[in-house]
Structures are given as C-alpha cells and as structure tokens.
Amino acid sequence: MILKEFDYLAPQTVAEAVSLLETYKDEAELIAGGTDLLVMMRKGALAPKYIVDIKPISSLDYVKWDEKEGLTIGALTKVSTIVNSDVIKEKCFSLYEAAESFGTTQIRNMATIGGNICRSAPDADLVPPLLVFDAELKLMGPRGERTVLLENFITGAGENILNNEILTQIKISVQKRPHGTAYKKLGRLSEDLAIVNCAVGIIVTDNKCEDVRIALGAVAPTAVRAKKVEQSLKGREINSKVIEDATKRVTEDIAPRTKFEYKVYTSKMLIKGLINEAVTRLGGSA
Amino acid sequence: MNNHSGIIDLNVNGKIYTIKVKNNWSLLDVLRDELGLTGTKRGCDEGECGACTVLINGKPTLSCLILAVAAQGQEILTIEGLSENGELHPIQQSFVDLGAIQCGLCTPGMILSAKALLDSNPHPTEEEVRAAINGNLCRCTGYAKIVEAIMAVVGKTG
Numbered sequence: 432m433i434l435k436e437f438d439y440l441a442p443q444t445v446a447e448a449v450s451l452l453e454t455y456k457d458e459a460e461l462i463a464g465g466t467d468l469l470v471m472m473r474k475g476a477l478a479p480k481y482i483v484d485i486k487p488i489s490s491l492d493y494v495k496w497d498e499k500e501g502l503t504i505g506a507l508t509k510v511s512t513i514v515n516s517d518v519i520k521e522k523c524f525s526l527y528e529a530a531e532s533f534g535t536t537q538i539r540n541m542a543t544i545g546g547n548i549c550r551s552a553p554d555a556d557l558v559p560p561l562l563v564f565d566a567e568l569k570l571m572g573p574r575g576e577r578t579v580l581l582e583n584f585i586t587g588a589g590e591n592i593l594n595n596e597i598l599t600q601i602k603i604s605v606q607k608r609p610h611g612t613a614y615k616k617l618g619r620l621s622e623d624l625a626i627v628n629c630a631v632g633i634i635v636t637d638n639k640c641e642d643v644r645i646a647l648g649a650v651a652p653t654a655v656r657a658k659k660v661e662q663s664l665k666g667r668e669i670n671s672k673v674i675e676d677a678t679k680r681v682t683e684d685i686a687p688r689t690k691f692e693y694k695v696y697t698s699k700m701l702i703k704g705l706i707n708e709a710v711t712r713l714g715g716s717a
Numbered sequence: 718m719n720n721h722s723g724i725i726d727l728n729v730n731g732k733i734y735t736i737k738v739k740n741n742w743s744l745l746d747v748l749r750d751e752l753g754l755t756g757t758k759r760g761c762d763e764g765e766c767g768a769c770t771v772l773i774n775g776k777p778t779l780s781c782l783i784l785a786v787a788a789q790g791q792e793i794l795t796i797e798g799l800s801e802n803g804e805l806h807p808i809q810q811s812f813v814d815l816g817a818i819q820c821g822l823c824t825p826g827m828i829l830s831a832k833a834l835l836d837s838n839p840h841p842t843e844e845e846v847r848a849a850i851n852g853n854l855c856r857c858t859g860y861a862k863i864v865e866a867i868m869a870v871v872g873k874t875g
Contacts, residue, residue, distance in 0.1 A: 434741035436721040439786050462784075469743075469782045470763045482740070484787055511776070535852025536830060537767060540776040541783075621851060622765065 506545025525560040525614035554649035559630035562646035572596030611709035730798030756796035767853035770826035796825035817866035819857035
C-alpha cells in the first residue's frame, strides 16, 4: 500500500523536536529507525500529516558508563550499537543478549532502543532486561524534563504516558554485587515476534536467593515483573523444588488470552531454565 | 512546490544524484523508479524479506523502510556499485560459479549482506555467515549454496 502524503520535518535538536510535537500534537508522528512506523503506515494503520524525523539528533546516540551516573543509553542508540558495546556486555549482559536476538541484521542497523520502548508492544524484546535492571527513562516535553520508571511508562498494549514528549535517555542501575542474569526469546527465528521473552537477574548468598528479578514479555498487554514468583524465591534456598513451586505462581502474574494457555506453560519453563542459567553465571557481572 | 515533496541529493555508488522526490517515497522507490537502478529488488515492502537490502555507510539496511528524504548525506551502495569496470566482485563471481542463484530475487540483497560481513569480519565461521544473512530470505535455494558461495570467498576479499 502506498504511503499517504505527509510533511517531513527534521529537527536538529531535542528542543526543536518537542516544539514541533507541541505544535502538531496528534497529527504528528516521530520517526527514528522507522522499522515499526513505516510498516504501520504501509498497512494503513497510521497516516500522520507530519512526520518528525529525530534521527539527525546525534546527541541522543550514546552508551556511557560512569561510576556515579551508572549506565546511560541515549534513546536513539541503535540496537546494533548495543550489540557491539563492550560496556553493555560487561555491565548488563542480558540487555546484550536481548539486542542480539532482536529482529535481523538489517533491522538492528536501523531500529533504536527508544523506538522499541516507545512502540510499547507487549513483546518488545529489549523491555524485559530493562525491567530487571530498574530502568529509568528521561522524557523531555513542553513543560520540561521528567524521569519515570520504565515499569510505569508502558500502560497498555502499544500505549505509554508520553504527552507530546520525547524519550531522551534510558538509565540502568548496574548491580554492583555479584549476580547472574539470563535472557531468552522464544521464537523460531530472531526475525519472529517473541512467543514469550523473559529476563532474569538473581543475587545468591550462602546458596539462598537474596534478591531476584523476573520480567516476562508477550504474556500480558504490557511486559510484567513476575512479582509473586519473585516473592516465593526470596530468602529461600535455591534448589529445583523451590524453583518449581515458585514458578507455579506465574499464573498470578501474567494474563495471556485464554486461547494462549501454552504461554503459561512456556513461561514456567523459561523462568526455570533462566534462573538456573543465571545461577551458573553468578559471581561475575553477567 | 508544496510541503509534500522536495529536492534532495543522494550519494549512490559514489555518484551524487540531485532529484525531486515526494516525502512518501521510500529509498527503494527512488532507486528503482527515479534512478533506474533496478538491481535492488522489491520483495515484501515491509521490512521482512531483505530483498531491498542496500549498504548505507557500509551497513546492511532495508531500503523499503527508509524515506528517500531521510537518505541524504549517507553513502549508499547498491548491487550495481559492486562490480568495477565490468568485472564482477569476488562474491558475485562465487555465487555464479557455485550455482547459488535460482530466480535471483534475493541475490543482490544476499551479496550485499555478505559483503558487509566480510568487510568487518574477514574470516567468519559458517554460523556467523548464517547469522549475518538471517535478514535475507530465499524462497528457492534452501540457503546451502548461498552459504557455500560466501564461505568460498572467505579470506579472498578486502
């Protein structure tokens, strides 16, 4: 289907971009990598009158680590940059794993982390590891800047709290204590949308689970933390019975539509497998 | 001129083309219909098949999902830019020699993805080759000859 016509605007700064969003509001769509927007426009699902291209804003393309600020990633950082980042591999391995299983070679060269978050799809591949690491998002709008937890940013399938605002930065709390993480995207090819994707982070002391984070995507309208499962693991000894019993509670945390009951089964399997994998990776910063 | 079009400069295969385009034209549309460079193919037009793959600043990119107006100021390489003075690039020659081409629709995209891989990793394993071309779908060959053809030039390009 041929794209409907639109005005094309290419702001050079965040301030310019925000001003355009404020002017054109619902008639404008931001474009970054374009790997979602243009597909939706081609299918006729969207027909904005104005396209605001933020790719030229090079100040939003970075991966930075510093002891005080932690790990910060500019919203326009490409998924391929994340795959090739030594800092991310070292500090936040499951984010590297998620980026590596994202789309295809070409899509990784075009898509951005900000785009993946702002598209807010239930199966967004980068969201689960970001949830495990308590990602904080910086938003810039007409009324200034605000910081929100990723957990509170996505509100429904394809919905988030942006209000004529632009996501500018993702900040990750790097876990300084020895911990293990793991990520898996279930699908036949990386190009596929995830059937279920899951990220786990765990801290174990004296063979007891001191803290654990489990995030699942594609099993509810938004990615979710499996908090009941986490509760059932905290403070307990890590063994297969404890893990088995804890993962049974995932039914209280996720809400796939009933015809997708296999997702409940697969979520349990994934969580079990990933906890075990994360435990084997303990001690390092993986 | 209304707000739905503009004049842009595109750098394709080392040459600058100054053309008038509409905002809603993709780079693929412009390469094929305005510049007559029909080596880049239209497969799905929605970023799933990779037939439209071109190299932008050396990186495999889907030209069906790039607006032409957004492609200015970049170095674009299409399959036409690969051969020099009528001589096929070693990857192209290998595809021909090893029978890695059936209908040919996936071929330009495949070859460009392979070139990008070999430019950054001159000695890939077979697994790395398969991963690099995972965004280029082939409906004819089953990929075996394609992977063979790429492996056959490992160490011989660049």
